[in-house]
Amino acid sequence: MSKKKTHVTNKQNTSTTQKAMQGAAILTLAAFIAKILSAIYRVPLQNLVGNTGFYVYQQVYPIYGIGMTFALNGLPSFIGKQVALAPDAYSQKRVMQRYSVIVSIFAAICFAIVYFGAGQIATMMGDALLAPVVQSVSYMFLLMPILLLSRGYLQGLNDMVPTAISQVVEQLVRVAVILTVAYLFAQTQLDGLHPNVYTMGFWAMQSAWVAAAAASVVMVYYWLKAREKNMYQDFLAGHYGLEQASTGGKNYPGHAWGHLTKAFVTEGFVICFFSALLVFYQLVDAFTVYDQLVANGMPDDLAKNVKGIYDRGQPIVQLGMVVATALATSFLPTLAKTKQFDLKGSQHFEAVARQYLRVTLVFSIIITGGLVAIMPQLNHFLFASREGSGVLMVYVLMVVMASYVLAQNNVLQAMNRWYVPGIAFVIGMVVKMILTPILVTVWSTMGAAWATNIGLLVMVVYLEGHLPMSLRLHTWTKAILSASALAVVMVVVTAILAYLWHGVLGMAATRFLDTVLMAVQIFAGVLTAWVFLRKVPILTQEEWLALPKGDLIWRVMQGSTLSR
Structure with a gap:
């Protein structure tokens, strides 16, 4: 290889690395902003609807939180990795086509479980009146394929800005809807009426699909914009060379159905579970x-x-x-x-x-x-x-x-x-599920708090054993x-x-x-x-x-x- 060609390749690699680092920083900053919004809005919510109203909202929130993690943090980054690993245009297209089928089936299963199983879920939570509130969350899963695939595709091209913007938009819209519902609930109480906290919870949880729809609009806009600018071919030309991109990757094993499905339910799910670690613990509490x-x-x-x-x-x-x-x-x-x-x-x-x-x-x-x-x-x-x-x-x-x-x-x-945190997650969840009912019987909610801390401590110990000695x-x-x-x-x-x-x-x-x-x-x-x-x-x-x-x-x- 000539010195000139080597210099160009090194320059391209440096540019790619810098872009990846900038993208990671942008995405993490957006997650930081979203986390602050997610924490802060609960304070006025509790102040407006009281402890019982807050209970209704928090009982169902973990279902939303898990779905949001699937569509926002975990699976998009996983699919983005699969797109980035594909060697050429043909392989990337096949990966996206097949993941669109896998993700759509997964989203339909999630929707069916939550929508049709809402009554059973509410009964398992010990409060059958929560069923309509649980059901109201299910619609967000129908929008999961659009969000997940568009975010994953663009992240695979090292374009993190659309995901970051859609994440902030999603949180802003959701918080606005929740606080509006809470304010109307509080005003109705001030008027001497007695609004139902479950009705409030039902409308507050409508924010899940409304926010997902707003984020979908943002992502569709950027997806169409990317196609118009032919970013797909620019990515291939910059990283692999047009000659390689045009040869096709029909022999690439990475877009085989079995490979994609196995990776989706192993590595993809591990990333999701850890991204929603505390939400899963909250689900056990619920x-x-x-x-x-x-x-x-x-x-x-x-x-x-x-x-x-x-x-x-x-x-x-x-x-x-x-x-x-x-x-x-x-x-x-x-x-x-x-x-x-x-x-x-x-x-x-x-x-x-x-x-x-x-x-x-x-x-x-x-x-x-x-x-x-x-x-x-x-x-x-x-x-x-x-x-x-x-x-x-x-x-x-x-x-x-x-x-x-x-x-x-x-x-x-x-x-x-990635498999080590997956095992740690399972161990921690088992400990939490076993200890919570036992300790709640002895110490009420203090026992639930200790059960969470013990479950996390067990995870720390397990992960500790798999890190290098230094x-x-x-x-x-x-x-x-x-x-x-x-x-x-x-x-x-x-x-x-x-x-x-x-x-x-x-x-x-x-x-x-x-x-x-x-x-x-x-x-x-x-x-x-x-x-x-x-x-x-x-x-x-x-x-x-x-x-x-x-x-x-x-x-x-x-x-x-x-x-x-």
């Missing part, structure tokens, strides 16, 4: 907690109220895990790049992976400590009462385990060991102990402030005064963390600089030492 509370003798209305209070933990955990998502935004493109293109072999990859795992664990411990420290005040500020604060303190412990499990999964996925927890014991000590110090400082506020100053526990106290506690907690981290540097300068705005944080951490 089928178990309320039903078990009633079986233990709790009155129906009280059980719905208690389950609604328990569900307050979900948006708080989502907000706590925003940092884990932000860390993934920073590290995942680098992980993928070093694993695939680094000529130094595994050492550089393991160095990046070590940073990613360590930083994720340290920050998740500190954030969890902060959430536990201010939970009574945060609960009152967000949801208008302190009910269930003790349960929520245990519930948010999953921020540590879930963040670290997802980080372990991302490292193993980068190592192409990436295991024992290599940063000092960092774990230091971060845990900081978390404990923050809890003690905020508890002292709460005692002084109420016990010495005699401040009442109103929503407004609790909000003021929470603001003081947050300031004290940040100040405590700053002083602690200056005295006990848990993270290195290199690790700080790897974070978003890490250089700014590092300068603030150093304070007066900067001038030295």
Whole structure:
């Protein structure tokens, strides 16, 4: 091969890599925005519809959450990978044609199970009145093929912008519909009427297919636009050469029905299950907690109220895990790049992976400590009462385990060991399903929270055993102990402030005064963390600089030492 041709090939590879990294960053940023929207809207929703109304919504939400993961995060990225691996135009066309059949059959099965099985699903949840609410979610599965295939196809061409835009549009439309329904429900109550919370839930869940339709419009627009610009041929010309593209790939085994179906139900499903990890745990709670509370003798209305209070933990955990998502935004493109293109072999990859795992664990411990420290005040500020604060303190412990499990999964996925997280998922789910009814019988919703944490802990232990020795927890014991000590110090400082506020100053526990106290506690907690981290540097300068705005944080951490 001539030097000129080699130079052109290298330049094309560099351009492709850069585009892939930019695309990954855009997609993760969109997921970050969507996660924030998904967490925040639940607060006004609960405030408008109350604990029982929130219970109705949260019981059915996991079904929507799983469907959204199939159509948004998991399967599109899987299909995009299959498109990118196909060697030529003929093979890519065959892959898309056959996956359109597979996906359509899968979507039809999902629709049929949810629509026709709504009554049975509601009965299994212990509340037959939920049937119409469950049924209202089913229509979104009919739009799954359009969303899944268009997103997957364009991602396979390294064009992540349409998926990112459609994801944000989908969340905005869904949140707008839900909050409109909740507002009308609240207004009807103010007018002296007694609207049905199940009717509210039915209309709120119509947001699923309305949002999916809005996202479909966006994706169809970009799909047609891509065809008009002939991006398909541009991709082939840039990556493989037109000569190779024109030869056809009739001997390529990757578009065989058996190969595609097997990959879809193994690797594709594993990606989906891990993307919706916490949603599946919520689904177990939906089928178990309320039903078990009633079986233990709790009155129906009280059980719905208690389950609604328990569900307050979900948006708080989502907000706590925003940092884990932000860390993934920073590290995942680098992980993928070093694993695939680094000529130094595994050492550089393991160095990046070590940073990613360590930083994720340290920050998740500190954030969890902060959430536990201010939970009574945060609960009152967000949801208008302190009910269930003790349960929520245990519930948010999953921020540590879930963040670290997802980080372990991302490292193993980068190592192409997708089957290991799949086994871990099954083990964790089995533990959660076995323990939840047992512990709910003993400790009510506190038991459900512990069941989730134990299930996630078992996953951490299993995944730990499949990571390289240099990436295991024992290599940063000092960092774990230091971060845990900081978390404990923050809890003690905020508890002292709460005692002084109420016990010495005699401040009442109103929503407004609790909000003021929470603001003081947050300031004290940040100040405590700053002083602690200056005295006990848990993270290195290199690790700080790897974070978003890490250089700014590092300068603030150093304070007066900067001038030295």
